[in-house]
Amino acid sequence: MTMRLGLYLIIVSAFTLLGACSTSQKIKQNISEGNYDTALDLTYNQLKENKNNDELVQSYKETFDKANARDLARIQSLQKEQSPERLKKIYALYEKLDARQYQVRALQPLYYKGKEVAFDLVDYADKIKTSKKTYADYLYQQAQQKLAAGGKQNARKAYQLLGDLQFASPDYTSDLQTLISTAKARGSSLVLLKANNGIASHTSVEDIEELTRVSGAAMNNPWVIFDREKDPVKSYDYQVTINLNEVQMTPGEVNTEVVPQQKRIADGWEYVYDSNGNVMKDENGNDVKQQKIITVQAEVRLFQQVKQGIVKGDISVRNLKNNMLSTPVTVQGEAKYENVYGQYRGDQRAIDQKYYKALQNKEQPFPADSLFVQYGLKDFKSKLLQFIDQQEFDN
Numbered sequence: 383m384t385m386r387l388g389l390y391l392i393i394v395s396a397f398t399l400l401g402a403c404s405t406s407q408k409i410k411q412n413i414s415e416g417n418y419d420t421a422l423d424l425t426y427n428q429l430k431e432n433k434n435n436d437e438l439v440q441s442y443k444e445t446f447d448k449a450n451a452r453d454l455a456r457i458q459s460l461q462k463e464q465s466p467e468r469l470k471k472i473y474a475l476y477e478k479l480d481a482r483q484y485q486v487r488a489l490q491p492l493y494y495k496g497k498e499v500a501f502d503l504v505d506y507a508d509k510i511k512t513s514k515k516t517y518a519d520y521l522y523q524q525a526q527q528k529l530a531a532g533g534k535q536n537a538r539k540a541y542q543l544l545g546d547l548q549f550a551s552p553d554y555t556s557d558l559q560t561l562i563s564t565a566k567a568r569g570s571s572l573v574l575l576k577a578n579n580g581i582a583s584h585t586s587v588e589d590i591e592e593l594t595r596v597s598g599a600a601m602n603n604p605w606v607i608f609d610r611e612k613d614p615v616k617s618y619d620y621q622v623t624i625n626l627n628e629v630q631m632t633p634g635e636v637n638t639e640v641v642p643q644q645k646r647i648a649d650g651w652e653y654v655y656d657s658n659g660n661v662m663k664d665e666n667g668n669d670v671k672q673q674k675i676i677t678v679q680a681e682v683r684l685f686q687q688v689k690q691g692i693v694k695g696d697i698s699v700r701n702l703k704n705n706m707l708s709t710p711v712t713v714q715g716e717a718k719y720e721n722v723y724g725q726y727r728g729d730q731r732a733i734d735q736k737y738y739k740a741l742q743n744k745e746q747p748f749p750a751d752s753l754f755v756q757y758g759l760k761d762f763k764s765k766l767l768q769f770i771d772q773q774e775f776d777n
Contacts, residue, residue: 409441418449419482426485429492439494446486446501453479469520473513473550480506518554521547529565534776537569538605570598570607571619571775577610578625581693584755585626593624593763596770606775620775621700624766625710628694629755634748637686643732644680648673680728682737687721687746691754693762697769711769715762717754721746 405424412421425442428435453475460468460475483503492499521543528540544562547554555561575594579585594610609616652674654662662670696710724740726733733741 413441413445413448416452418445418452419478421445422449422482422485426489429489433489433492436494439492439499442489442492443494443499443501446482449482450479450502466520466524469513469517470546470550473510473517476506476510476513479504480510514551518547518551521550522554525561525565529561529568534569534571534605537565537567541565541569567607570605572616573606573608573620573622573770573775574612574618575608575610576621576623578623580625580627580695581629581755584629584752585759589756589759593759593766596767600767601771603771603775618702620773621702622770622773623698623700624695625697626693626695626762629758630692630694631751631754632688632690634687634689637688639684639686641682641684641737642679643682643726643728643734643737644677645732646675646677647731649676650674678729678732680726680730680732682724682726682733682741684722684724684737684740685745687719687723687748689719689748689754691717691751691758693755693758695762697766699773713762713765713769715758715760715765717757717761719749719754 405428409421409424409428412418412424422442422445425438425445428438429442433439457472457475460472483501483506486501486503490501525540525543525547528536528543541562544558544565548558548562552558575596577590577594579590591610596608596610598604598606598608609618612618650673651671654670654672656662664670693715694712695714696712698710699708700706721743722740723743723745724737726737726741
């Protein structure tokens, strides 16, 4: 027992050492590649477990200083640039400098060769506040200018700027949400969905309402708003016209197929006879027996109930700004019903397992025509959504 415990401790120690070596190599590699924050994170996790590693403490201090020096130099360089993008970068760098210090404070005190390591910690609160305010002012002013310039593309740029402002400084202004909603509305294309129901005798009002209920959130283009009822105060950009023209219903049919089945199976035992007609004996004098193999046969009769309903129509798009009409696209929604059941005669043991499900099934009454129309409309709508998703709807 003592030997096993000793072996276990040796194995655990070996794996621990291998893990430590692997992490140490990763730290050195990240430092050499300039990935200082990754190296700091790896070192931090190691020091949380053991602060008494002088090599790690020294590496942590040196990497911390290198990372700070690089970020501060980058800030000085950005402050000399004129591009507005610098404002976001400066703010982000000050945030990073501050966050890096939180990690250090969580580990302090750290000691190297018995002496406490002094980290150059700076209060960046004012720098963060100032750079954040400058960045937020820029975002707000730019968004206002884009909205004032008019046009969908400018509104979309304003929406993006305001989204960045909301992330950086959600309390910047009390009308931020109103501005975001305004930018979203001005940047969106308004699309009116109109259905001409030529199959009214087969459908309900609810069916048509469901057909034209389209959410922009489900589309690839986030800048499209769909209405299924015309709002007189809105100026629509496009109209999608859906014509439901015809319902076709095939009669219910039952197709029949006969499948012969044959199989050789074991059916008990039989004695083995020699050429003289005597039962053969084994070396112990016992009668020799073998499995009795027989051929069994059956006939499977399969019945396939099939019926189909088709909703036919077409879809077109009109640009209401220039009155251009697209070529109508023919669409049909399909609903299919199939029920397979079976019967057999003969020896059941001959039947292939793949027919068991059909043999357990029964004949069913065909669904009502209205159900085919309902499911046909669902399929029609899925194709309508695909069609809509392919349109650009972009002025």
